[in-house]
Amino acid sequence: MPRTIAHVDMDAFFAAVEVLDHPEYRGKPLIVGGPRGSRRGVVSTCSYEARRYGVRSAMPLSQAARLCPDALFVPGRMTRYAEVAEVVRRVFHEFTPLVEPVSIDEAFLDLTGAEHLHPSLPALGRAIKDRIAAATGGLTASVGIAPNKFLAKLGSELCKPDGLLVVTGENLDSLLLPLPVGRLWGVGPKTEAELNRYGIKTVADLRRTPVEWLVERFGKFGPELHQLAYGLDDRPVSSGGDPKSLGHEETFPTDLSDPRDLRRVLVSLAGQVGRRLRQHGFAARTVTLKFRYADFTTLTRSRTLSAPFDDDDTLLAEALKLWEKVEKKQAFRLLGLYASGLVPAQQLSLLPDRKRQVLAVMDELNTRFRREVVVKGRQLE
Ligand SMILES: [Mg+2]
Known part of the structure; x- marks a missing residue:
């Protein structure tokens, strides 16, 4: 099955965090690693302005000072960088549970199945970049999107800094x-x-x-x-253990209170979560409904079933049972649906064959056309 993998790499991360916290550094050659004149230290990260002078990571600070006498030198603040990296990591998990960190500022994301939520792959890449910028207060990342890890990483390298490159069958040869x-x-x-x-x-x-x-x-x-x-590579994105949950949530442009609108959202969420379960080969035992009221109060409700499932019908039925008990005292800002207690689905024969075949055909068509072309009747209600 074709995959969609992103490699996201923060641009000059430590230097960028320093500029974020000290706006007066912006536009200046900045070297993170230690004080000027330090004999033993090396450059940890430098801003793109410093790179223009030939300064590079791992270069002795003394050499960096010779190349770029006007540079600002600052010691690193790892606790602060880790704090910002955690914000970025949470953004990754908004897009997929399958995140493989490569280093503090770099990760692979397996976005297979998430493509449908965006009009195109470039739009998906831009959404990741925009969310990172919004969540961190303006940091930039370079994003490569491709059918495998090797090409995704190549993509982000080729478009640095603040770039976005989608590697496809069409541009592969000219890039590679x-x-x-x-x-x-x-x-x-x-x-x-x-x-x-x-x-x-x-x-x-x-x-x-x-x-x-x-x-x-x-x-x-x-x-x-x-x-x-040939640009081929079939290594999986490994999140260091199986994901604990798969899910989606939707924040509404305006608060919703009409029961029919809210039901429609639940139906659509169940379809998305069900498809991703099947695409990743998981079945789930627990369904969690998340909801946020107009006043920002956020609550969750869960049900655990005795047998694992991976079909939309069960997901929706359980979500609706949970939804029935939710107090509708205010309008809603957000609804989310999560499946957890995941087990590999291939060990189970969960559905009668015919029902499974119908789901497989729907998934295949939806993947091919990258949006929800095939929906069950009830979604059009
Ligand atoms: Mg980086």
């Missing part, structure tokens, strides 16, 4: 083929030198190289090199 082989995942300086020795300098050269020859020279890594030359 001219790159030096050293840019490929896992190709270190040694392998690059070895490839160069045989005249294989670019990814285009590598693609022309027979896989048998690569296996002879590089053993197990040979087939992998061959795959990377």
